[in-house]
Amino acid sequence: MEIGFLGLGIMGLGMGRNLLKHGFKLVVWNRTLSKCDELIKEGATLGKSPADVVKRCKITIAMLADPAVALSVVFDKDGVLESIGPDKSYVDMSTVDSSTSCSIHKAIAEKGGRFLEAPVSGSKKPAEDGTLIILAAGDESVYSEVLPAFEVMGKKSFYLGEVGNGARYKLVVNMIMGSMINAFSEGLVLADKSGLSQQTLLEVLDLGAIATPMFKMKGPSMLKDKFDPAFPLKHQQKDMRLALALGDEVSVSMPVAAASNEAFKMAKSMGLGDLDFSAVYKAVNHGSA
Amino acid sequence: MEIGFLGLGIMGLGMGRNLLKHGFKLVVWNRTLSKCDELIKEGATLGKSPADVVKRCKITIAMLADPAVALSVVFDKDGVLESIGPDKSYVDMSTVDSSTSCSIHKAIAEKGGRFLEAPVSGSKKPAEDGTLIILAAGDESVYSEVLPAFEVMGKKSFYLGEVGNGARYKLVVNMIMGSMINAFSEGLVLADKSGLSQQTLLEVLDLGAIATPMFKMKGPSMLKDKFDPAFPLKHQQKDMRLALALGDEVSVSMPVAAASNEAFKMAKSMGLGDLDFSAVYKAVNHGSA
Amino acid sequence: MEIGFLGLGIMGLGMGRNLLKHGFKLVVWNRTLSKCDELIKEGATLGKSPADVVKRCKITIAMLADPAVALSVVFDKDGVLESIGPDKSYVDMSTVDSSTSCSIHKAIAEKGGRFLEAPVSGSKKPAEDGTLIILAAGDESVYSEVLPAFEVMGKKSFYLGEVGNGARYKLVVNMIMGSMINAFSEGLVLADKSGLSQQTLLEVLDLGAIATPMFKMKGPSMLKDKFDPAFPLKHQQKDMRLALALGDEVSVSMPVAAASNEAFKMAKSMGLGDLDFSAVYKAVNHGSA
Amino acid sequence: MEIGFLGLGIMGLGMGRNLLKHGFKLVVWNRTLSKCDELIKEGATLGKSPADVVKRCKITIAMLADPAVALSVVFDKDGVLESIGPDKSYVDMSTVDSSTSCSIHKAIAEKGGRFLEAPVSGSKKPAEDGTLIILAAGDESVYSEVLPAFEVMGKKSFYLGEVGNGARYKLVVNMIMGSMINAFSEGLVLADKSGLSQQTLLEVLDLGAIATPMFKMKGPSMLKDKFDPAFPLKHQQKDMRLALALGDEVSVSMPVAAASNEAFKMAKSMGLGDLDFSAVYKAVNHGSA
Incomplete structure (x- = not known):
């Protein structure tokens, strides 16, 4: 199973590494590309842009710093929206407010893509240890699909209903x-x-x-x-x-x-x-x- | 080691029973005497009054409902003060405010007795399980003496300095x-x-x-x-x-x-x-x- | 001096009446036109729409229920924006938040018009008695122009600097x-x-x-x-x-x-x-x- | 009508002066006696102690700094209690808590005296101007008796029922x-x-x-x-x-x-x-x- 992963900051690095360790194939991207080096050494592939990552993977996970970054990665040039579509899923694990989440959801749905928000409870250490708590909401079929990855990154995940509930x-x-x-x-x-x-x-x-x-x-x-x-x-x-x-x-x-x-x-x-x-x-x- | 025990309410009953189970000899008293029956069946002796209990034991522990009862057990007729004196120790584990504790302390000290306040953190279940947290303050030599009993009633006891600090x-x-x-x-x-x-x-x-x-x-x-x-x-x-x-x-x-x-x-x-x-x-x- | 007046609710009716009494000529408009009847009997002229009122008067005052109405009167069809321009002033006395005020200001300025926000302190009775306190902010030349009207509607007006300060x-x-x-x-x-x-x-x-x-x-x-x-x-x-x-x-x-x-x-x-x-x-x- | 007056601090000085100005005869006392000098120049007589003042006057008013002083003036040697009795009234205008007021009340009543508490609303200036608000409670007959003095010291007095209500x-x-x-x-x-x-x-x-x-x-x-x-x-x-x-x-x-x-x-x-x-x-x- 090949997964896209956008954002390798404090949290994302540990999460991505856990996925690699457990046998997932990753296409990674980070705004500052050099931050991808470590995971590439450990087996990940570099994506050129969010659009490129989404094009190459059925499921793309994002772990971004804040609502502004979460929006720009989706809506800006070379962003997620350019490649998303039917048969593509986008899982945003960043902590954003529910209105940010809803506007990302809407844009992706209009292109035929599927969306799951999945903010986490836990900080750096649980990210590294794979003991996050994952609060997922949105498309339940995406939740089922991505569950094996959640099980590697977290000690427990919840499916919480409509988009916004995770937040x-x-x-x-x-x-x-x-x-x-x-x-x-x-x-x-x-x-x-x-x-x-x-x-x-x-x-x-x-x-x-x-x-x-x-x-x-x-x-x-x-x-x-x-x-x-x-x-x-x-x-x-x-x-x-x-x-x-x-x-x-x-x-x-x-x-x-x-x-x-x-x-x-x-x-x-x-x-x-x-x-x-x-x-x-x-x-x-x-x-x- | 024979210990006096005043007050067999929700908390006191469990605490007294734990002392009996671990081989302490108890002289018990409760305002409503019938509440002593259970522990007497399990081996405790009945004291006729607080004064009687203190007369018969070097160390007397009290676990009473509130400051008013704590005061009356000490100051009233047939109360603790009538028998307390040199070589007698009084350990009040009731939850009282620091001024109540201080006035009991003062009266006992004037009679030459020694005093330790030892309110607990924990309610009915920890009292039964012997897992209270004991916050002792006052005479440190009494603390040392009564420590074996504390170890049976609590999972941990602290000695916290001058009277009032426990409260x-x-x-x-x-x-x-x-x-x-x-x-x-x-x-x-x-x-x-x-x-x-x-x-x-x-x-x-x-x-x-x-x-x-x-x-x-x-x-x-x-x-x-x-x-x-x-x-x-x-x-x-x-x-x-x-x-x-x-x-x-x-x-x-x-x-x-x-x-x-x-x-x-x-x-x-x-x-x-x-x-x-x-x-x-x-x-x-x-x-x- | 002919003045436009938009909004003849609880507050606006008393304010408009005071202007008429003191010799101002008024062109009035209200969403529910029947509410204009009283003032028309007292000498006011009916405007057909906000755009019509603004076209006929150098200065138009608005006293509207809330931010939503304040925005619609400006931006909707037949609204203020259609007639505003150089040599036209718009004075919004409604109570709105500063962001509403700023967006009205911006739109009017782009058309070359001048804008003053002027929310009031005081409710129905002071509106009728002409004893409102007027908190004006925005274009200072408009403030000078409209001051004679403020003196009739209020017991005191303040000029408070940039748009948003009134709010x-x-x-x-x-x-x-x-x-x-x-x-x-x-x-x-x-x-x-x-x-x-x-x-x-x-x-x-x-x-x-x-x-x-x-x-x-x-x-x-x-x-x-x-x-x-x-x-x-x-x-x-x-x-x-x-x-x-x-x-x-x-x-x-x-x-x-x-x-x-x-x-x-x-x-x-x-x-x-x-x-x-x-x-x-x-x-x-x-x-x- | 001769009135005793205890306490010539920030408040008492202005209050006493107003009484003198309006024709009341005053016997004054203050812990620091030199503070009496001004009012003596203006016609007041010096009392040697609270007891002396009460002995000489049917009604004695007190205006003292705080509960501690209010209590000591009553209970200490040469205090109010030594001379109070039937046909004597004591009016405490100090700001004290209701328990202080009640204990003064009780002691005076036991001696057969009558008591009114009468704390004031207002500070230095209203005391000087005779515009205090007086919150009286206790013996209503004392209230009637002292009312002429209240009318000089305050712009309004209230009779508020039982002792403690003023406070x-x-x-x-x-x-x-x-x-x-x-x-x-x-x-x-x-x-x-x-x-x-x-x-x-x-x-x-x-x-x-x-x-x-x-x-x-x-x-x-x-x-x-x-x-x-x-x-x-x-x-x-x-x-x-x-x-x-x-x-x-x-x-x-x-x-x-x-x-x-x-x-x-x-x-x-x-x-x-x-x-x-x-x-x-x-x-x-x-x-x-």
Whole structure:
């Protein structure tokens, strides 16, 4: 089974490598072509453009940085649209909002192609380890076709119905996560100012009912003032905003998410937007000097 | 080693039974004496009053319902104070605020007794399974003495310094937990109103970085509208209030905890105070009819 | 001086009448033409369409219901764009967001016309009394030209710079207003539940440093459960949302506005969106049964 | 009519002077006796102690700095309790919480004396101008007796029922005020960061439905970064906290007040507690650098 793969950034590289390791044939393309070198050494073929990749493969997977790139790869010259058509499937695993996803879907459908959105939960490490969670929505026949690839890239995939639902699940999850990192940060600051050991608090938390991989992973680096961006704060804040906007559409009052969003905004205004989203801890601390 | 044990309620019964099973000798007392029957069948001896229990044992452990009971067991007629003195230790594992703990500590110290507060993290099941987390603070020599009993009742115990610190750690943990259950509830309601499956959301959450035993345990019953009180909402709200008061003392701004507290207050005003704290989900839903 | 006037709804009727009374000649148009009858009896001339009105007048003022209508009156067949050009000015006094305003501005400028946005602060009564506050922005020469008309319709007008600024000031004012009506509602509910007289509270408030026309006007009807829509709650909520979005763009953390917005959303979900914005009081009460 | 007057601080001095001007005879006392000099020159008599003042006057009014002083003037040696009794009335106009008020009430009642609490709304200037708002509660016969004095010190007095209600009304008013100064601050910061003129915003606000004396008075000094304490921020925050505690007792959810309280706490943690409460503006700005 030959698969096209567009986008070999932080996430895409690990995902593509896992496909190769498990025997899939890949035609790869990346805007900066040199980023394809590693996978070509490992057996992948170079595509000249998105259009070229789609022409050569029945299924093309994309893993791109943001909605703007996701759109340009499809709509620009030499883009996906030039080659897509009946018997071609396009699987966009990038994290985009549902309106971006819908406009890509529409354009591809008009050419007779089939479309699946499949954003993932998980960052660099799960991409490398093949333990992503895949939130797929759109054409169910494409889902069935691409499932063997999903099984290699992720530990679990879900088929979630109509296009847009993948993005919506991801927003809900990220909204919960954003409030949780705020709750965690407030607790760490309160402990510190009350004369308690933050280190001990981490141990206590890790033993109880609210233990989470996130606290275990982020806690120690937060206390060391280390915020290497696994998931940049500005993207977390954007997701909070979009989740609140979704809540606005469907009239759900979410005061805790709203308070969390304002904390992320404060963090952004402090210049922390490019750090990891756990840097909201610095904003909480800042409000408690 | 003979140990006194005061209070055989939901928590105390499981804790006492674990001590018996592991070879400790127990002198037990409970306000409603009939609640002692089970453990007496399993080998415990009946004490006639708190004073009687303390007279007969070097170490007495208490696990009582709330601060009012904790105080009355110590200060009332036939209470702990009547028998406490040099060579006697009192270990209060009830969840009380730090001022209650301090006044008990002071009274016992004046009689020459030694005191350890040791509130626990964990509810009925961990009490039965011996997997509580024990947050001890006060006299370190008592901690060393009672450690064998802690090892039977809990999976881990911490010695946390001066009296009051046990209560403070517990408040911080419960504050984080309270914001988390709100975040979780908002996410579940948002999913539902957006046409997503709440069941699938639970599965997605359970696979990712913010998976927690709490979501796994509470989620399914929340969706079934079941809120048997493992930890009553009114107690959770009280802990949020006390944590915010602690933040007030030490000037920590905690907008997410404050928003969560107001949600719990709304739930209380809806008459949900005696249900499980996860019933805040009903308040979030209520604000989004 | 002959002026075109598009839109004779709740606001426009009073404004147009004031212009007539003070000697301006008016060419009027309204989608439902019958609404023009009154002013025609009072001396106005009927225009057949927006294009017709603009053709006949150097200056045309519009006072339309919402952004959608504001756009259609300009861009649709027989719309403003068909007749606008050099020596023609268009003054849009409707409340629209800044992007709507900017797209109208752009289209008119391309035809050589001049544009001023001039949203107002004030509702039905000030429109009738000629005591609106006019927030003008755009072409300053148009502002000078139309000033005599502004002086008749309003008690004060401001020239605020580039197109979009009028809308922005209005958002800021409405955001403050939205938080204030929430604060007021919370105070009224707290008084009631604490056994205090709400009526006395209104009197106390009206005598002190935080007395405002709004509390004086809305308070008594809120207590009577009367919420005739002077300014519908759903529009207030939309303005809160847009103000928060503006804060998002410029990285301003506004936790109080965010909490207020969530209260308005709860009110909307309770079906109160078409009532006056002071009906958020019902939502606050609802959360405190 | 001879009246005792205890406390000649910022407020008491103006109040006492107004009484003298209108023909009341005063026996005055202040902890720092030299503060009595001015009023003695204007005709007042010096009392040696609170007990001495009460012995000489049927009615004694107190205007003291805070609950601690209010209690010590009553309960300490040479305090009010030593001379109070049947036919003596004590009117406490200090701002204290309802529990302080109740304990003073109880002690005086046990001696056969009569008690009225009468906290005021208004600060230095209204005290000097005799335009305070007086919130009286307690013994209604005392209210009738002291009314002529209230009419000189205030523009309006209310009789509000049982002891504690005066304090409660004041909390509700201050809670609304606290949320309003936050809303105002957020609006000013949003205007500034959006490129709008804050000065113009003040003018626009002052013309509309949400114009208030507070915005007019505080706005200009806030923009000049001047925060001379008419009402210290730490006291405002304390009142927000007490109002939220009152809401907690009666189960009223107040998310906007809660968010405002957290902003005041942030301001306190920034060292702004002794400045005017409008300095919360600096905290809002701080969160939006």
